[in-house]
Amino acid sequence: MYMSHLECPKCGATHDPHKLTQLCSCGSPLLVRYDLEKVKANFKKSDLIGRKPDLWRYRELLPLVDEKNKVSLGEGMTPLIHCDTLGNEIGLPNLYLKDEGIIPSGTFKSRGAAVGVSRAKELGVKALAMPTNGNAGAAWAIYCAKAGIKAYIVMPVDAPAITRNECAIAGAQFYLVNGLISDAGKIVGRAVAKYGWMDASTLKEPYRIEGKKTMGLEIAEQMNWEVPDVILYPTGGGVGLIGIYKALKELQAIGWIGEKLPRLVAVQAAGCAPIVKAYEEKKPASEFWNNASTVAFGITVPKALGDFLVLEAVYNTGGCAVAVSDEEILRDQAEIAAKEGLFICPEGAATLAAAKKLLADGWIKPHEKVVMLNTGTGLKYPDTVRVEVPTLQPDEDIPVA
Amino acid sequence: MYMSHLECPKCGATHDPHKLTQLCSCGSPLLVRYDLEKVKANFKKSDLIGRKPDLWRYRELLPLVDEKNKVSLGEGMTPLIHCDTLGNEIGLPNLYLKDEGIIPSGTFKSRGAAVGVSRAKELGVKALAMPTNGNAGAAWAIYCAKAGIKAYIVMPVDAPAITRNECAIAGAQFYLVNGLISDAGKIVGRAVAKYGWMDASTLKEPYRIEGKKTMGLEIAEQMNWEVPDVILYPTGGGVGLIGIYKALKELQAIGWIGEKLPRLVAVQAAGCAPIVKAYEEKKPASEFWNNASTVAFGITVPKALGDFLVLEAVYNTGGCAVAVSDEEILRDQAEIAAKEGLFICPEGAATLAAAKKLLADGWIKPHEKVVMLNTGTGLKYPDTVRVEVPTLQPDEDIPVA
Structure with a gap:
């Protein structure tokens, strides 16, 4: 275990990682820091050979102290699929999709949950809210x-709707709110203050990022430690993008990748694009987005607590932020399914729409290696697919034109 | 490539594997055979080290001739989860679940499809029906x-219903039928006879089994080549069970596992249990099950073409066949989600119900290592979960008792 401390990226304060800490006293999210010199000395690429294909293979860069607290359902090492048919058609032959639908619960959220819950268990948490x-x-x-x-x-x-079934069958205490995630956040805030539960809201505890960052570690490993030119990430709270950036910096620090970093692209829906607006105005943080609405519900986050970290990752890698319309999202969700067999979620489809835009703009070059991050399976979003299917009687034949 | 021929398990006839062949002329499904002596000489366990965690890692035991025909979405090497909480509670501390929900399309069917479609492509197929x-x-x-x-x-x-979305978005030509899968089969039979499409019905082509058998290869590898005592498999068409048995026999032939085989258990729903009836009557084949009906829809198969192969696998391994009720299935689907965080499909839950029964009967001993095969994610079966959730207004608090 190489975790050394928790660090505030805003005020620089450090905190003890061995007790439950939520935000810094200055209000900022905290980041987990490791003794990367020691990791560099003791952790070699060859150590990965033969380890299980889940995110715990990178345990030297994860915060769990004692293996016995690991809470795992087999999450991680999701496929990186070469989209050759589609890529060739749109003029991007080196187009890849990292498919986070192939993971417990069908979305990348399981990475943050696996590491976050493991650490909660390790720290003795009995109840949490989010x-x-x-x-x-x-x-x-x-x-x-x-x-x-x-x-x-x-x-x-x-x-x-399907996420209700998951919460119900898993035995969670759960509630709907007539409002947005920001309204839900206020309800949770009041409850954790009153009952002393752990607050597992996005970035209000430091370990979810550590789980999400394994996407970056995997992309690097799957590309044989030669990072791609561009990674497109559908951005709501932005934890995954922050995590991927953190992973890449840590890989640099331990000497596993070189100077080059991929340009990180924050993709948002036009109906909720606070990060894009901030990027276009060259600002370090975003403003609350009013009347947020998009079919890509997972990225309907009007104001992310970690917006400044997302923008930092974008600026520092020469990346950008781009918004796409719901029409483009649904169009590209259908296109990638029909051409690549990938039934992805609308959030993931937004990255394809963004890749096309950036290619048309010349911001992405045709020869570049581009990774789209699909954050979840399309199975969880039945309403985004139009189904028209004829019903036959047993004695009828398939009508072939 | 070590594939040598196709063999009829009924009449013993052999067929050329390099052209498209459906059933044997005697009407039986065909099995792919390999030159296992050559495989034994040239394929070592250590060859697996460093190979990608998908089913193609076992390529020496797969029928693909040319790698370029591989059609892959990253399928295979699904998690094998130790269900320690639940296992200890029911008195089976060595209870495991192989979770085939963590795979493209969310079910084990992707294994058969990956290998089946790859071979169809290799053999020049332009259209198929099923x-x-x-x-x-x-x-x-x-x-x-x-x-x-x-x-x-x-x-x-x-x-x-969600499977309609998948077919639609992938651009398939698809139809519903007012009836059972046997009615759908007749419609397909008429169409392939008329149009010359490949018939991809269960066991009417030999390659789906080869994909499914990789479940058996993985279980063996994940248990470090010490096979479990019992494998419970939810049985409709039974291809997976046939495949697992075939895999284990092949592993024996190449010397990777010893004499011991797991006892294979065919689990069916009480509302459609032709294999169980045949097993209880010690018969080599099943009879058509009338008025089939169960919540575990995937195993509603009134008469499986490969029933004799399923029963052979059960008899030859000292296994058995057992039926469970819909009530038990739904009860155990909820229990494993609440205690192990595993949101599995009703078919998978049937294996837990069966394990409990066989433990109570003394057929499974408490110390034995038992693997339940979950064939798909619960996400595809929202109707099996009862959801009761209160809705709060933004200014309301979580009501804590």
């Missing part, structure tokens, strides 16, 4: 079930 | 999309 756009709540609900931790989940009435 | 209880059709639809093969899919109106 607001969610659905998928994070579902993931934390199942990992809390495995860990024996009580989970209070609050989600908007418009969150994907 | 009846399905939903999940197989969805899997073949997405792999056919990736391969550029036209897929005609016919499924019962009662098949899980």
Whole structure:
């Protein structure tokens, strides 16, 4: 275990990692720091050979102190698929999709939940609470079930319906709210203040990022430690993008990748694009986005607590932020399914729409290696697919034109 | 490539594996055979080290001739989860679940589709057709999309609704039928006779088994080549069980596992239990089950073409066949989610119900190592979960008793 301390990226304060800490006293999220010199000395790429294909293979860069507290459902090492048919058609032959649908609960949220819940267990937490756009709540609900931790989940009435089933069957205490995730967050805030539960809201505890960062570690390993030119990430709270950036910096520090970093692209829906607006105005943080609405419900986050970290990752890698319309999202969700067999979620489809835009703009070059991050399976979003299917009687034939 | 020929398990006839062959002329399904002596000489356990964690890592035991025909979405090496909380509670501390929900399309059908469609592509197939209880059709639809093969899919109106979305978005030609999968099969039979499409019905082509058998290879590898005492498998068409048995025999032949085989258990729903009836009557084949009906829709198969192979695997391993009720299935689906965080499908939950029964009977001993095969994610079966959730207004508090 190489975790050394928790660090505030805003005021620089350090905190003890061996007790439950939420935000810094200055209000900022905290980041986990490791003794990277020691990691560099003791952890070699060849150590990965033969380790299980889950995110715990990178344990030297993870915060768990004692293996016995690990709460795992087999999450991680999701496929990196070469989209050759589609890529060739749109003029990007080196187009890849990292498919986070192939993971427990069907979304990348399970990474944050696995590491977050494991650390909660390690720190003796008995109950936690969180607001969610659905998928994070579902993931934390199942990992809390495995860990024996009580989970209070609050989600908007418009969150994907299937995430209710997940929370229910996992035995979570859960509630809908007539409002957005920001409303759910306020309800959770009042409850944790009153009952002393752990607050598992996005970035209000430092370990979810550590789980999410393994996406970056995996992309690097799957590309044989030669990072791609561009990574497109559908951005709501932005934890995954912050995590991928953190992972890449840590890989640099231990000498596993070189100077080059991929340009990180924050993709948002036009109906909720606070990060894009901040990027276009060259600002270090975003403003609350009013009347947020998009079919890509998971990225309906009007104001992310970690917005400054997302923008920092974008600026520092020469990346950008780009918004796409719901029409483009649904169009590209259908296109990648029909051409690549990938039934992805609308949030993931937003990255394809963004890749096309940036290629047309010349910001992405045709020869570049581009990774789209699909954050979840399309199975959780039945309403985004139009189904028209004829019904036959047993004695009828298939009508072939 | 070590594939030598196709063999009929009924009449012993052999067939050329390098052209498209469906059933044997005697009407039996065909099995792929390999030159196992050569495999034994050239393939070592250590060759697996460093190979990608997907089913293609076992390529020496797979029928693909040319790697370039591989149609892959990253399928395989699904988690094997130790259900320690639940296992200890019911008195089976060595209880494991192989979770086939963590795979493209969310079910084990993707294994058969990956290998089946790859071989179809290799053999020049341009269009294929199949009846399905939903999940197989969805899997073949997405792999056919990736391969550029036209897929005609016919499924019962009662098949899980989400599988319609998968077929639709993948661009399949698909139809519902007012009836059971046997009715869909007749429609497909008439169409392939008329149009010359490949018939991808269960066991009517030899390659789906080869994909499914990788579950057996993985269980052996994940248990470090010491096979468990019992494997419980939810049995409809039974291809997975046939495949697991075939895999284990092949592993014996190449010397990777010893004499001991796991006892294979065919689990069926009481509402459709032709294999169980045949087993209880010590018969080599089953009879058509009338008025089949169960919540575990994927195993609603009134008469499986490969019933004799399923029963052979059960008899030859000292296994058994057992039926469980819909009530037990739904009870255990909820229990494993709440205690292990595993949101599995009703078919998978049937294996837990069966394990409890066989433990109570003394057929399974408390110390034995038992693997339950969960064939798919619970996400595809929202109707099996009862959700009761209160809705709060933004200014309301979580009501804590």
